[in-house]
Amino acid sequence: xxxxxxxxxxxxxxxxxxxxxxxxxxxxxxxxxxxxxxxxxxxxxxxxxxxxxxxxxxxxxxxxxxxxxxxxxxxxxxxxxxxxxxxxxxxxxxxxxxxxxxxxxxxxxxxxxxxxxxxxxxxxxxxxxxxxxxxxxxxxxxxxxxxxxxxxxxxxxxxxxxxxxxxxxxxxxxxxxxxxxxxxxxxxxxxxxxxxxxxxxxxxxxxxxxxxxxxxxxxxxxxxxxxxxxxxxxxxxxxxxxxxxxxxxxxxxxxxxxxxxxxxxxxxxxxxxxxxxxxxxxxxxxxxxxxxxxxxxxxxxxxxxxxxxx
Amino acid sequence: xxxxxxxxxxxxxxxxxxxxxxxxxxxxxxxxxxxxxxxxxxxxxxxxxxxxxxxxxxxxxxxxxxxxxxxxxxxxxxxxxxxxxxxxxxxxxxxxxxxxxxxxxxxxxxxxxxxxxxxxxxxxxxxxxxxxxxxxxxxxxxxxxxxxxxxxxxxxxxxxxxxxxxxxxxxxxxxxxxxxxxxxxxxxxxxxxxxxxxxxxxxxxxxxxxxxxxxxxxxxxxxxxxxxxxxxxxxxxxxxxxxxxxxxxxxxxxxxxxxxxxxxxxxxxxxxxxxxxxxxxxxxxxxxxxxxxxxxxxxxxxxxxxxxxx
Numbered sequence: 001x002x003x004x005x006x007x008x009x010x011x012x013x014x015x016x017x018x019x020x021x022x023x024x025x026x027x028x029x030x031x032x033x034x035x036x037x038x039x040x041x042x043x044x045x046x047x048x049x050x051x052x053x054x055x056x057x058x059x060x061x062x063x064x065x066x067x068x069x070x071x072x073x074x075x076x077x078x079x080x081x082x083x084x085x086x087x088x089x090x091x092x093x094x095x096x097x098x099x100x101x102x103x104x105x106x107x108x109x110x111x112x113x114x115x116x117x118x119x120x121x122x123x124x125x126x127x128x129x130x131x132x133x134x135x136x137x138x139x140x141x142x143x144x145x146x147x148x149x150x151x152x153x154x155x156x157x158x159x160x161x162x163x164x165x166x167x168x169x170x171x172x173x174x175x176x177x178x179x180x181x182x183x184x185x186x187x188x189x190x191x192x193x194x195x196x197x198x199x200x201x202x203x204x205x206x207x208x209x210x211x212x213x214x215x216x217x218x219x220x221x222x223x224x225x226x227x228x229x230x231x232x233x234x235x236x237x238x239x240x241x242x243x244x245x246x247x248x249x250x251x252x253x254x255x256x257x258x259x260x261x262x263x264x265x266x267x268x269x270x271x272x273x274x275x276x277x278x279x280x281x282x283x284x285x286x287x288x289x290x291x292x293x294x295x296x297x298x299x300x301x302x303x304x305x306x307x308x309x310x
Numbered sequence: 311x312x313x314x315x316x317x318x319x320x321x322x323x324x325x326x327x328x329x330x331x332x333x334x335x336x337x338x339x340x341x342x343x344x345x346x347x348x349x350x351x352x353x354x355x356x357x358x359x360x361x362x363x364x365x366x367x368x369x370x371x372x373x374x375x376x377x378x379x380x381x382x383x384x385x386x387x388x389x390x391x392x393x394x395x396x397x398x399x400x401x402x403x404x405x406x407x408x409x410x411x412x413x414x415x416x417x418x419x420x421x422x423x424x425x426x427x428x429x430x431x432x433x434x435x436x437x438x439x440x441x442x443x444x445x446x447x448x449x450x451x452x453x454x455x456x457x458x459x460x461x462x463x464x465x466x467x468x469x470x471x472x473x474x475x476x477x478x479x480x481x482x483x484x485x486x487x488x489x490x491x492x493x494x495x496x497x498x499x500x501x502x503x504x505x506x507x508x509x510x511x512x513x514x515x516x517x518x519x520x521x522x523x524x525x526x527x528x529x530x531x532x533x534x535x536x537x538x539x540x541x542x543x544x545x546x547x548x549x550x551x552x553x554x555x556x557x558x559x560x561x562x563x564x565x566x567x568x569x570x571x572x573x574x575x576x577x578x579x580x581x582x583x584x585x586x587x588x589x590x591x592x593x594x595x596x597x598x599x600x601x602x603x604x605x606x607x608x609x610x611x612x613x614x615x616x617x618x619x620x
Contacts, residue, residue, distance in 0.1 A: 068409045099378045099425045100418065107462060108413045111455075115409045140465065141472065145421075148469035152417060152462035155450065159458035162451065163586060276473060 014229070015039035017078045017122075019113060020086030021059060022048045024181050025128070025173075028214045029084060029221055031055040036222075041078035043071060043087075043113075051180075066104070068112040075116035082124040082225045083117060085110060090183075093274060094145045106149035111156045118164035124228035126221050127157060129172040129238060131210070134283035135276070143276055154238075161236045169224040170238035171217075171288065174281070178214025179304055186249075187304055190256050194264045201270035205249040208280045212243035213300030216293040223291040240285035245297045255298065259305050324539070325349035327388045327432075329423060330396030331369060332358045334491050335438070335483075338524045339394060339531055341365040346532075351388035353381060353397075353423075361490075376414070378422040385426035392434040392535045395423060400493075403584060404455045416459035421466045428474035434538035436531050437467060439482040439548060441520070444593035445586070453586055464548075471546045479534040480548035481527075481598065484591065488524030489614055496559075497614055500566050504574045511580035515559040518590045522553035523610030526603040533601040550595035555607045565608065569615050 016033050020026035021042035033040045034055040041060045050056060062074030089105035091098050117125065132147035133140060142148040160166045177187055193200040220241045247255065250268070257264050326343050330336035331352035343350045344365040351370045360366060372384035399415035401408050427435065442457035443450060452458040470476045487497055503510040530551045557565065560578070567574050
């Protein structure tokens, strides 16, 4: 296909490298990129199971073994226009034995990735952060060690931005949800409780959540990559990616019951709140320019709760 | 020795755990603490050579093997009043192969130390940072990857401060010097050049340095520990530790020649400046309350350059 055959106004196909492509948001993003005609590469750990689908079969995979050299080789081979860094280890409340894994997954791997980008002169990075870097407001104030590791890797990224010509947008995500979520998170547990009739033990349920549908998150990553490819300034920026609708856990369960037309058995208060539970998200920040969520909570939940609704 | 025998006004002996006790500032600090009557503990890597001296022989040593468990065991056994965290890997200009080591030494080990402090309910931490976290001013702006790892571990520390009741003062050090410096740094090279007559290849030499004598640095660590033990607020603070006298590299060499009464053969300009050379330190910040350097540059250099001057 020569360039003369290109449709006027249609951007040329781009190439992307996705980390965390075996995870929830990462796999949705990788599939979307494939559908949109991108050439998609993924850096994966040897131990990761790669999700099977027609789209995922078209993703080029590079194994990394934990050392910087393997990441350098992968990025040099892929030479993408944009890197989407979504790989991370999420642990809400860590134990002592998790410290090494959190640092290795969330800081060491990110540092290796940036070094590899610098070496290969790959300039554009969209990085996934978390709203939990901001427990009580706009300053750094981590909810948990996971959020602290996300902030720490940002410090490393900023060195590469200053010194090596890399440009980065960090998207700080609120609570993501959507189909094909293999994480053991609330919605899966609610569906299971509704099916089995086995009561689900939850906290008193007054905490307010900011849920964002995965397709909206994927769209935010694409918008951010477009900004970087268009040469946006400054070279480092971050934005909040919020669903825009906040509901308490109790309200969420009610809404799920309505959508499913079924009762969900819950033992409210059978669990305590976490020691540092975010009762009301106190952080509001600039959203990504040119992006806003398209899915209302009801629409998004319907996609998850009603098979065939998509 | 019963408490009745204690001298009025003399504080009781304290116990300290020092990381980096085999390094330059760390070994000076450990020896000073021993001389001042502290019970001194050191966490060391199996591979480290422990400096020999009467004072160092009185330091309790705990081996750590790179995993969090060994650090937890060490801190639990030492149960110090204060932890002085000086261990770090310094690399001015890193190569790709250094990335893993920098993250492991400067972020992973620090994270393990904080987890160990939280577990053992050890609350007071004096942490060594670097002026190079501030290339062009008060905001975070790292000179090199080393400085970025120092900033990153601070974000981890701040989680433990917020969530686990730890209290920390970070001292951001300018360029330290003093006797018994086994690092291959400028002064050692100047002494060697004066002795051998072999010309030393240096940059053009216009960069301005802020040198601080090691005994002044040690005093700053002690003052910071006193503030923490006295319950200073807020729970996280940082301060600059500057020698207060800035000289160009050329002026420094001249001063050394004067003190030694000998010519130091230098090939000025035989090396290029580093890509991100700090030509003039642009960062000025609050110094530690109640502390200021006691050694003029001339006095400090005399201690290094004139054997027997101490």
